[in-house]
Amino acid sequence: MFSTYFELTIFLKSLSNPLTSPDNSPQSSVDVSVSTVFYRGAHSVPENLVFSSQDSVCFYVHLSAFSGAAECAFRPILSAPLSDSRYQTTRIHVPETSEILNIIFHVIYNMSCLKHSPSFNAIVTAIGRMPVYEISPKDYMAPSTPLHELLLHSMSHHPLEVYAIAAHYDVYDIAEAASAHLLSYPLNSISDEIVTQMGPVYLKRLLCLHANRLNALKYMIMTPPTFHAPTESCTYEEQKKLSRTWVMAAAHLVWDAQPSLSTHNLEAAFRPLQDQLSCPECCEIFSGRVREVAQGWSGVKDTI
Numbered sequence: 001m002f003s004t005y006f007e008l009t010i011f012l013k014s015l016s017n018p019l020t021s022p023d024n025s026p027q028s029s030v031d032v033s034v035s036t037v038f039y040r041g042a043h044s045v046p047e048n049l050v051f052s053s054q055d056s057v058c059f060y061v062h063l064s065a066f067s068g069a070a071e072c073a074f075r076p077i078l079s080a081p082l083s084d085s086r087y088q089t090t091r092i093h094v095p096e097t098s099e100i101l102n103i104i105f106h107v108i109y110n111m112s113c114l115k116h117s118p119s120f121n122a123i124v125t126a127i128g129r130m131p132v133y134e135i136s137p138k139d140y141m142a143p144s145t146p147l148h149e150l151l152l153h154s155m156s157h158h159p160l161e162v163y164a165i166a167a168h169y170d171v172y173d174i175a176e177a178a179s180a181h182l183l184s185y186p187l188n189s190i191s192d193e194i195v196t197q198m199g200p201v202y203l204k205r206l207l208c209l210h211a212n213r214l215n216a217l218k219y220m221i222m223t224p225p226t227f228h229a230p231t232e233s234c235t236y237e238e239q240k241k242l243s244r245t246w247v248m249a250a251a252h253l254v255w256d257a258q259p260s261l262s263t264h265n266l267e268a269a270f271r272p273l274q275d276q277l278s279c280p281e282c283c284e285i286f287s288g289r290v291r292e293v294a295q296g297w298s299g300v301k302d303t304i
Ligand SMILES: [Zn+2]
Pocket: 228, 234, 239, 279, 280, 281, 282, 283
């Protein structure tokens, strides 16, 4: 069985232009399948290299694709540079599954593989394996690149893992975007493996994001509404009671608050108090203070 993106895989009993394996054994009778993206004739310029995966899927690619950031790609498994004439007639075997190799070639070709819906595990594995073949993931993670797009696409379901990958390669903008999804993440449950992957600097940034938001919340809500001039029905003593009630409600809110607290929930926490007020002036000052706090909270930075 092949992955969905190989649904149209072509089975060949013999290659029209038989290639030989690295050990020069004949392969004309070997069953092989061919990538539906990187097949012979897929591009206007003829392909001149053939890679094969662990599960015997062939990828027809161009030598010219291995320039710039990919100049040293696959060097660790080659005995000569890719430009060596032997690779024009020899299939290059890569000990990776076709799913992983498919992602890696999409990255090298600067093509999006979103249409193949690769699993997140496959994306993580492909990125993790790239350095083994001297392909630097960071070189392909700039904004608007397919790998950048792929990671942002995975962010809502796997924010911590995406944050850790971005942190590992110091790609700040992806980590920044992922951090917005981590406001309710219990930081004390992050595994040692993920902590090691993200490193101390990005771990500190995440810890500071949580701490700074909670500190900002405390600072804003612990100040009660101001007093109005005393009246016969609403004396200073009455208004002091309201202040005390506000401080107690604020302390209760801060005790349980998450950095992800929504402004809606913040306002809702004070609403029962407001509903008890009979003095119109207190009511107006109170609602104004709640509005002020909510506006302040919505302006607190929510990313690293
Ligand atoms: Zn009043």
